Amino acid sequence: xxxxxxxxxxxxxxxxxxxxxxxxxxxxxxxxxxxxxxxxxxxxxxxxxxxxxxxxxxxxxxxxxxxxxxxxxxxxxxxxxxxxxxxxxxxxxxxxxxxxxxxxxxxxxxxxxxxxxxxxxxxxxx
Numbered sequence: 505x506x507x508x509x510x511x512x513x514x515x516x517x518x519x520x521x522x523x524x525x526x527x528x529x530x531x532x533x534x535x536x537x538x539x540x541x542x543x544x545x546x547x548x549x550x551x552x553x554x555x556x557x558x559x560x561x562x563x564x565x566x567x568x569x570x571x572x573x574x575x576x577x578x579x580x581x582x583x584x585x586x587x588x589x590x591x592x593x594x595x596x597x598x599x600x601x602x603x604x605x606x607x608x609x610x611x612x613x614x615x616x617x618x619x620x621x622x623x624x625x626x627x628x629x630x
Contacts, residue, residue, distance in 0.1 A: 505529035507600050507621035514627050515594075521587040521626055525600030530619070532581055533558050538606040540617075541574065541585045543596035551596070552610035556583050565610065590628045597623040 511523035525539065532539055541553040554564035554574045564572040568587070576583040587594060602619040603611065614620050 505602075505619050507602060507619050509598060509600050509621045509624040511598075511624060511626065513625060514629065515590050516630050517591055517628055518589055521585070521590050521594065521628070523585040523598055523600075523624065523626070525583050525585075525621060527581050527583070527602065527619075530602070531578075532556075532576060532583060532602075533578055536604050537602055538604075539576075539583050539600065539602045540610070541598065541600055542612055543598045544623075545593065545596040550612040552612050553585065553587070555606065555610070557606060592628050595626065595628045597625050599623045 506528045508526045509523055515521045535558055538555050538557045540555040542550050543553060544550050552565050553568055554572050556562045556574045556576055562574045571588045573586040600621045601617040603617045
């Protein structure tokens with residue numbers, strides 16, 4: 505199983521950050537699995553952004569809820585992150601990950617996930 509993040513490495517302030525996670529080796533509609541976006545700003549810890557389940561239900565962490573949209577394309581086995589109105593503080597390495605049996609408290613550590621992408625650096629700068 506592989507997860508691969510893709511998207512622009514540079515986004516201007518106030519624009520929308522759009523990332524794609526392409527999953528291979530497992531269908532994102534496999535029962536009981538959920539798929540997440542996590543990021544790590546430079547020098548800081550991991551931050552959970554949101555998730556989408558195998559059935560298409562989405563969750564965004566309240567801190568980011570007003571700016572975050574998570575969606576999927578099951579025909580391409582991809583899921584997506586959109587983060588609107590980005591600021592310099594949104595500069596981070598963005599990861600996609602997958603796991604089974606979603607829990608109420610979002611997990612943020614690599615070892616807690618069954619599948620984890622390599623990450624992609626997104627810089628917000630004019």
